[in-house]
Structures are given as C-alpha cells and as structure tokens.
Amino acid sequence: MTKTILINIDKDNIDTKKLKHAAEILRAGGTVTFPTETVYGLGANALDINAVKKIFEAKGRPSDNPLIIHISNYEDLNELVLEIPKNAEKIINEFWPGPLTLIFNKSSIVPGIITGGLNTVAIRMPAHPIAKLLIELAKVPVAAPSANLSGKPSPTKEKHVKDDLMGRVDAIVCGGDTAVGVESTVLDITSDIPMILRPGGVTKEELERIIGRVEVDPAIEGTQKKHLIPKSPGMKYTHYSPNADVILLSGDLEDIITGIEKIRKDKEDNGYRVGIMATDETKDKYEGGIVISLGSRSNLETVASNLFKVLREFDEKNIDVILAETFEEKGLGQAIMNRLIKAAGYNILKV
Ligand code: TXA
Ligand code: MG
Numbered sequence: 001m002t003k004t005i006l007i008n009i010d011k012d013n014i015d016t017k018k019l020k021h022a023a024e025i026l027r028a029g030g031t032v033t034f035p036t037e038t039v040y041g042l043g044a045n046a047l048d049i050n051a052v053k054k055i056f057e058a059k060g061r062p063s064d065n066p067l068i069i070h071i072s073n074y075e076d077l078n079e080l081v082l083e084i085p086k087n088a089e090k091i092i093n094e095f096w097p098g099p100l101t102l103i104f105n106k107s108s109i110v111p112g113i114i115t116g117g118l119n120t121v122a123i124r125m126p127a128h129p130i131a132k133l134l135i136e137l138a139k140v141p142v143a144a145p146s147a148n149l150s151g152k153p154s155p156t157k158e159k160h161v162k163d164d165l166m167g168r169v170d171a172i173v174c175g176g177d178t179a180v181g182v183e184s185t186v187l188d189i190t191s192d193i194p195m196i197l198r199p200g201g202v203t204k205e206e207l208e209r210i211i212g213r214v215e216v217d218p219a220i221e222g223t224q225k226k227h228l229i230p231k232s233p234g235m236k237y238t239h240y241s242p243n244a245d246v247i248l249l250s251g252d253l254e255d256i257i258t259g260i261e262k263i264r265k266d267k268e269d270n271g272y273r274v275g276i277m278a279t280d281e282t283k284d285k286y287e288g289g290i291v292i293s294l295g296s297r298s299n300l301e302t303v304a305s306n307l308f309k310v311l312r313e314f315d316e317k318n319i320d321v322i323l324a325e326t327f328e329e330k331g332l333g334q335a336i337m338n339r340l341i342k343a344a345g346y347n348i349l350k351v
Helices: 016-027 049-059 076-081 087-096 129-138 158-165 204-212 253-269 301-318 331-345
Strands: 005-008 031-034 041-045 069-070 100-105 120-124 173-174 185-188 193-196 245-250 274-277 290-293 321-325 349-350
Touching: 005 016, 005 031, 005 349, 016 041, 016 049, 016 173, 031 129, 041 129, 076 120, 158 173, 158 301, 158 349, 185 301, 245 253, 245 331, 253 274, 253 321, 274 301, 290 301, 301 331
Parallel strands: 005 173, 031 173, 069 120, 100 185, 245 321, 245 349, 274 290, 274 321
Antiparallel strands: 031 041, 100 120, 185 193
C-alpha cells in the first residue's frame, strides 16, 4: 500500500502552490492522477523508467500496451519525435491542445517501456487547465494512461479515481468532472493517409474538414470485426467492462425498445437484476428494470460525457445484465459505439 495524498484544485481558480506539490512528486519519480478534458489520467515522468513502471503496477496494465506522453508545449514535441510530418502541423494547429493523440516515429530518448517496444510514440497536449499547468510545473513530459484499474471503465469523476487507485498512487489531484467523457482520438500520422486507431473526442468528420481523407483502422469500425487485430495495441483488450454482462441491441429505435422490453421481462422472470441504458428520448418507454439515461440522442456530447459514469453506476447497483441502446456510428457516435461494443464484448443483437 502506498500512502496517497489528496490534492483538491479548483480548475477555474488554480492554487499554483498546491499544484506545485503534485508537480514535485512527478519530478521525483512518483505517480500522480489528474483531470484532463477527456478522462482522468495516471501520470509519471515519461523519461524515468522506474516511474513509468509504477504506472503499470498501479493499474495492473499489460506491459505490451503503450502509453501516451502528455506535453504542455511544442518544444517538448521536438525532442520526443524523429520528425514532424507535413500534415501534422495543420492538425496540431487546429486540434492541440485538445482530445487528440498523434502517433509519431519516436526519438531515442523515449524509453521502450513507454512504447511497448514499438518505434512509434503517442503524444497529446491536453487542454484541461489543471493538466496543462501540472505538466508545465513538472518540467518533464508526463506518461499517462486513463486512471482506472485495468479492465474498468475510464474515470470521469474524482470518485472513480479514488475507488480504483487510493493506496496505489502517490497523489490524486481532484479537479471535478471531466467534460468530454471518452478518451482522446488516436491518429497515426506516420503514413501518407492518416489513420484513426481509436475513435475519441475529435471526430473523423472534424479531422477530414482540416486535412482531407482520413482512414479508420478496419478492426475498430463496425460491429462485426471481432476477428481483426487492431493496430493500436490497447484496442485489443476487452476493457471498459463493468461487472454486469452487457448486451447491445441494434436496429430501428422502436425495434430496439421492443427488443429490450422482451429480454428484460425474460431475464427478470429468471431472477436477474436488469439495467437499461436508455436515452432521454426513450427512458419513459420501459416498464421495468433500472433505467438510466445516458443523455439526449440529439446531443451526443452528453451521451459521451455520461457513458463511463453510467457503466460504473450499474455496477454499484449490483445489476446482472445491462441492456443498452445503440447509436449511429457517425460523429461522436463512432467513439460512443466503440466503447459500448467493447463493454459488451461484441455481444450485439440485431433486431
Ligand atoms: O484521453 C486520453 O487519451 C487519456 C487521457 C488520460 O489522456 N489517456 C488514455 O490512455 O486513454 P490509455 O493508455 O488508456 O490509452 C492509450 C491508447 C491505447 O489504446 C494504446 O494502445 C494507444 O493509445 N497507443 C499508445 N501508444 C501507441 C503507439 N505507439 N501506437 C499505437 N497505439 C498507441
Ligand atoms: Mg485506458
């Protein structure tokens, strides 16, 4: 057990002295969790191999799953990568700081433990004021996966981080709820046509508006691709999973509702506790089960922002089976569906 100190920071009125304390822990080779605009991260000095090892231990993370390095300024980028491809400049100008991680060819100072032995490195400049200032004060690039135990949904609230990592990290910076709610988009820019390896906070449509054609790793698109091996090592793990079994229903919304009701009755008759992951538009149409709305179908930002929180809520309510509605894989819907499909372990029912 590690003694974990809690550091409360108001993101709209940052107490620099308190945040400096967290930065010093990072500089000294310790682990610190902190809010970003996507989800909470579990950080350590990216250039200190022993510090990075502590991240893997705290999370119980497989060592072949590479980490994202978080930076606060452009100079840091230069020393971490071999070259900055031409199209990268446009992308960086438009989307950094923000929920976009870019894959570059790595420079020799990036340790192999960060990249899982790959020649490439993932880099992101977060926009959250606490994350930005913490990295700046630490004066080191900060490796940070999501601050959850491996296998659990990513944390979007202070409570999620405490539940998972109290006693496992040196400090937890509490800074309120994260806004985006799904992790950053991972975009590989080492090839001529950039490829999305993980859909996230920046959508394919937004990227295409700036740089033209963007591909999506076929292994992560659609609902039938269980057999394909994703290019991003982390995408092969069935994480994001709650304790309950998750079943997704896809089809026309009316048919989804009818289908969920039918399965709910059947499961409840057999003694299961059933949760229904609904939306504002549909939540009143279910006649039983524990119904939680993710937000409005006409505002997918709310759905993304609530997704991981709702998965954790069902676990707290000891639900056995979660029946979930699905979304069109467009815009933010692509990231939402990607997380849902993984939470369900590809358990998808076409209705
Ligand atoms: O929003 C986010 O990205 C959050 C916050 C904390 O910044 N971080 C995050 O980290 O989600 P993590 O470790 O949970 O996910 C990193 C993803 C994994 O799928 C990993 O395999 C992929 O990025 N990745 C890292 N380095 C890579 C590389 N060199 N090539 C391909 N994929 C890489
Ligand atoms: Mg993660």
